[in-house]
Amino acid sequence: MGDHDLFLDYFSPNPRYGEALFRRRYRMSRDVFLQFVGIVRNHDNYFHQRRIAIDILRLSALQKITVVFRILSYGVTAYATNEYVKLGESTSIESMKRFCQSIVEIYGERYLRRSNDNDIARLLDIGKQCGFSVMLGSLDCTHW
Structure with missing residues (x-):
């Protein structure tokens, strides 16, 4: 059922x-x-x-x-x-x-x-496209 x-x-x-x-x-x-x-x-x-x-x-x-x-x-x-x-x-x-x-x-x-260099580069690129160029530099980005 x-x-x-x-x-x-x-x-x-x-x-x-x-x-x-x-x-x-x-x-x-x-x-x-x-x-x-x-x-x-x-x-x-x-x-x-x-x-x-x-x-x-x-x-x-x-x-x-x-x-x-x-x-x-x-x-x-x-x-x-x-x-x-x-x-x-x-x-x-x-x-x-x-x-x-x-x-x-x-x-x-x-x-x-753990992230490797390729992972970090990919995430930073995605962040730039979305307007978050230092996304990985800030742990406190959840309030955006």
């Missing part, structure tokens, strides 16, 4: 809730979210939906990753995500652990390291 409702609400060809509401609730576009789903599902079989009987499917990647983003976006507990997405607390916690582990394994070498 949770997967079907989630699909109809946000991921069907004609979802009940449009892109603006998706962006507000997920804090990103639907396309970016679906990229995360695909990348993480391909990396870790835990996120594959399995069949436990002829007509019964287990939890989907959409359910598991939706829970992860709700916990991260809103700072709620794993238990608080149960009502809509239909995942238990232990599954929500396991989904969070596996998602974070997957992200570190996929992106860690590139993004979770």
